Amino acid sequence: MLAEKIACLGVNHQTAPVEIREKLAFADDCLSPLVQIKEIVGCDECCFLSTCNRVEVLLVGKAGDATIAAARDVLFADSGLSGAEAAQYSYLFTGSAAINHVFRVAASLDSMVLGEPQILGQLKDAYRLAIEHRATGAILHRLLSKSFSVAKRIRTETSIGGNAVSISYAAVQLARKILGELTGKTVLLAGAGEMAELAAEHLVAQGVAKVVVANRTLERAVTLARRFNGEAVVLGELASRLADADILISSTGSPDLILRKEAMTPVMRQRYHRPVFLIDIAVPRDLDPDLNDLDNVYLYDIDDLQQVVVANKGERRREADRAELIVAEETIKFLHWLENMELTPTITELRRRIDVLRDIELNRTLAALPGLSPEEKKAVTMMGTALVNKLLHYPLMFLKNSGAIEQKRANLSIFRKMFGLDSDHGSGDER
Amino acid sequence: MEFLFLLVFVLYLGATITAMVCFFNLNQRLRLMARTLLWAAAGLHTSYLVIRFVVYGQTPVASQHEAVSFFAWSLAVAYLAFRWRYQVKNFAAFVLPLILALVLVALSVPGQVVDLAPAMRSWWMQLHGVLALLANAFFALAFCGGIMYLLQEREIKRKRMGFFSARLPSLEALDNLNQHCLTIGFPLLTLGIISGALWGRQAWGDFWQWNPKEVWSLITWLIYAAMIHQRFTVGWRRRRAAIMAIVGFCAVLFTLWGVSFFLGGDHPYAG
Incomplete structure (x- = not known):
């Protein structure tokens, strides 16, 4: 097979x-x-x-x-x-x-x-x-x-590839869910550490237009901002800069919160309540957890992102189960195709032999009836062809739709025996 | 003709079921099938309206059956027109059940044409009905968008991305939808109310009589006017806009049915 x-x-x-x-x-x-x-x-x-x-x-x-x-x-x-x-x-x-x-x-x-x-x-x-x-x-x-x-x-x-399974990609995906396409958006980095840099790289690759770096020391901020053609400010300006930003990534080493809920309320008014996505990757945290209660403010800290990733991995596994069903279905379809491929030589062989037989018998008949007009000859020929097709119809159907694979194999071998396809002298001129 | 409308209903039913199943299993073939069925339903519905217009000689917006059926048709057409301009992921799964519900209402009330009093017969009446119902259709789209917004936002705020998050568009896209619907629906509603007033003058000699239907139309208009004003001045968008779209649509429904049912009045299909 x-x-x-x-x-x-x-x-x-x-x-x-x-x-x-x-x-x-x-x-x-x-x-x-x-x-x-x-x-x-x-x-x-x-x-x-x-x-x-x-x-x-x-x-x-x-x-x-x-x-x-x-x-x-x-x-x-x-x-x-x-x-x-x-x-x-x-x-x-x-x-x-x-x-x-x-x-x-x-x-x-x-x-x-x-x-x-x-x-x-x-x-x-x-x-x-x-x-x-x-x-x-x-x-x-x-x-x-x-x-x-x-x-x-x-x-x-299935949504097997749908949900992000790494923290940085999960953040990008969330940003897209909240803000739509990221092209033309502004990202504000609080803290100029390595984490902030990595995150900014990721977002710039997604089409973010402007990067603003706010840091305790302006010097570090300038160095990092230069890498992204961005702007550098001191950390004290954070709140006022937040009025123009769409995403804030905070990763300062500050032991206290750097942004509280009370400070955010006027900023939101200033922003005309445009939504803002706050990502807090600092430990200890930089951003007040209560910020999430404000309308149009979406706050995720590092644990939240981690949790999203874990949930997404579980979701992928569940989706994989559905995908396995599709694979099983397609495998069966492919096996059917292979089986029909296998029938092809048998069917062509049978057709060839029968056509030879028909031609021989037709020639014999027509030779015995010399007085036939062309129309009558044509009618006799057509009768031969029609008879062959009608006779073959059910056997071929039987061959093509016979259930399980073992059954199919058994039927194929019966079929070949029945029509003498495995004997060498089957070209039709015995007798 | 009743059979034709039944057929329209069956097509909408088929489209809704396929769209809902597709919402769960994301099968692309089903998505295509739902779209085809909706096109067929909307096409047949259009011919139903045209036939009624030709047979009875007036735009089919006068009786309860006609108004609701026209409402459903406008919603289907508004949805398809939107789809052509820009796509909102899985919008159909929210809009189609609403269309189906409207068609079901239209199916359950008597379909014969009402014999309007001569005073009521007027082009203004027909224009008023068409405009007001078209406006309602766009508000209905905003309503569906609002529900989708709240579902999506809930999952993002709670930090539990689940079933809806994967199936709904971004908050941004949904907020844009809200804005588009309002900017089309509100002018239509305004014109609808004006044409209604002109018809009122023709029928009763008065532009405005402060009957319950008129009062509630005005309330609806004020709600949407406030929404638009607030959106463009102090930034009432997103969550608030979504909630307002839902509130506004409740007012629309109350104006359409609630008023006739609870408060009475002599609007054509008030009964």
Whole structure:
């Protein structure tokens, strides 16, 4: 069966520790392993993927033990590990499990950070390389392009990639929820430490237009502000500067609160109640927790952000369960496609033989009836064709829709016997 | 004709159910299906209104059935027009149930045409009905936006991002929606009230009689006028604007039904 020709051999972050994975990092050269695997006897099609968390070979062919062992040797060639160790650290999937695995990898269900988007791009690159070197055929083409569309389907129908799972990205995502697009917005940094710098970098990358740095010592503020083409002020000006800012990131080393609720009320009036997102990453805290009670003020401290991240991770795991269902459904669809691929040679063979038979019988009949007009000849010919089509209709239906895979296989073999497709002298001119 | 309206209802029902299911499972095919169904429903609803207009020779805004059905139609059209200009994520899941409820009301009251007293028959009446109901449609959109705003804000304030947070647009987008709806709805309401006054003069000889319907229209108008004024002067936006949009729409509904039901008066479909 075709499905059994598909095999997936690999090493990932679950089966092998980083010490092992780094020994087989092919990051700079995916081409030579691809070429070597392509040369293995029994390999019809292949694709080779290498990222920092996984190395995988996707293989279509006579996936016997020798072929797999040869592919594994290519993977572990430079690692210095014995064959037994290599087998211990790697996994092998065949048939529907392999299809399932490829879909899961593409959809980032097998990733270290569930739902991270890079893996799809890496898989696409691997596919492109395989195409360029003519390593792929009908089955891998279909399997890989299907895996891309499965990944896309999962992205739109579940929110597996939707919620941020790092603190800095969670802050950006929240800012977007509150303020919409960040282009043109102003961010105010209180404190000129490393944390503030990192956060500002992140926001500038998201299109924030202006950075203002407020610091206890103006000198430090100026240095940091210069990096972002921003403005530097002393910390005392914080409240007045807050009237123009959309986001405040506070990370001073101050032991006391630097902004209290009472001080914020007039600022809000000055801002015409435009919303403001306050992020307090300082410990001890800089911003009065009661600020969150004000209308249009949204305050998150470091623990709140952490909590959001934890919740989002849980959400991703829940969404992953839904994604697994989609993968299972798509795997079944793919198996159906493979089964029909398998029927194709049988059906064409049958058609060819029957057409030969029909032509022979037609010629014989027409030769015996020399007096027929062209119209009558045509009618007889058409009758032959119609008879063949009508007779074949139900057998072909039976072949195509016969339930479970074992049933299908059994039916296929009965079908071939019934029509004598496995006998060599079946070209129609016996008798 | 009753059958036609029933069909309109069934299409809206289908669109609403698909949109709600899609809101939960985010299936893109369902989203497309809901949109197609809504287009079909709105199209058929339009032909229903046109047929009524041609058969009875007057804009179908006079009876309770006609007014509510026209209200639902305006809401569908306003929603589709908005969608064409800019998109509000999952807006349909909030607007469609409202449309469906209105159609259901229209379906449950007698559909025959009312025989208006000669004094009542006037182009002003028809213009008044159309404008006021169109204004209501935009206020209804602002109302839906307001509810979405409060749901989204609640999750952000409580720091528990959950079900709604992932499905609703940003607070900014929802506040923009509120502003757009007001800037379209308010002028329509103003013109609606003016045309109503002109019709009143034609029918009863007086621009304004201080009957309950008129008083409540004025209250509604004042609420929205205050909202717009406050938004552009002292920055009543966001949360307050969202709450006001909900309050304002309650006033709209009371003017439309509550007045006739509790206070009486001689507006055409007051009964």
